[in-house]
Amino acid sequence: MFARCPRSYGCGARGVVGWGITTLDDLVADLAWDIDRLSPRAAVAFYAAACGALRPRSGAWASPPADELLDVALAAARAYAATGVCGPAAADLLAAVEEETPDADDPTPSGLAYGCWTCADVALRTAVGAGTPRAPGAGYGVGYALDPVISAATQRLFGVAGLDNGPEDAAALDAVLAEPDVLAGVAVVRDAVDHLAAHPEPDPADLDTVAALLSGLAP
Numbered sequence: 001m002f003a004r005c006p007r008s009y010g011c012g013a014r015g016v017v018g019w020g021i022t023t024l025d026d027l028v029a030d031l032a033w034d035i036d037r038l039s040p041r042a043a044v045a046f047y048a049a050a051c052g053a054l055r056p057r058s059g060a061w062a063s064p065p066a067d068e069l070l071d072v073a074l075a076a077a078r079a080y081a082a083t084g085v086c087g088p089a090a091a092d093l094l095a096a097v098e099e100e101t102p103d104a105d106d107p108t109p110s111g112l113a114y115g116c117w118t119c120a121d122v123a124l125r126t127a128v129g130a131g132t133p134r135a136p137g138a139g140y141g142v143g144y145a146l147d148p149v150i151s152a153a154t155q156r157l158f159g160v161a162g163l164d165n166g167p168e169d170a171a172a173l174d175a176v177l178a179e180p181d182v183l184a185g186v187a188v189v190r191d192a193v194d195h196l197a198a199h200p201e202p203d204p205a206d207l208d209t210v211a212a213l214l215s216g217l218a219p
Helices: 023-036 040-058 064-083 090-100 110-129 139-158 167-177 180-198 204-217
Strands: none
Touching (some): 023 139, 023 180, 040 064, 040 110, 040 180, 040 204, 064 090, 064 110, 090 110, 139 167
């Protein structure tokens, strides 16, 4: 459902670009604005939790070695979120996650896998880039955290996994965003961001709180 761009800091790794046409655009831009204002540690905590929430429903896609890689990547992201220390292997882990992430155009069931692995990518990318000049904000990734629940509602209402997100689909997107499960997904994202905004140096208890909140992201 979301527009893609190359994996670069110029537009954000697998970023969301050129929005502002529909209610969905405005929603994601609003959430991204809030996430961009989190501390790097809090932003990493958000995406690590989002990845963990989507993972149980996407695991059938991944091979055992890929699943092990995701374990290591999430452990590194959570360690950074809790301590502010980015381990020396994080950059190599990021490259490996980037390589392993499924293609966005693959047929389901890899749609959940794409959102899951992209959240892991954003978490590690934020940790690796923290403190560097012109480090990007992490807000661009929130659309991919929400994509599975939005796609599930779109499939239920219209029989397709995604709409074009253009003005001709504005009314349909409004209907999707009014679905109870989508409203609930947006609400837990806001709650998680609010919690992390109040805890810019999250401890393990904060990580557990955010993980529990974002468990509602998986359709």
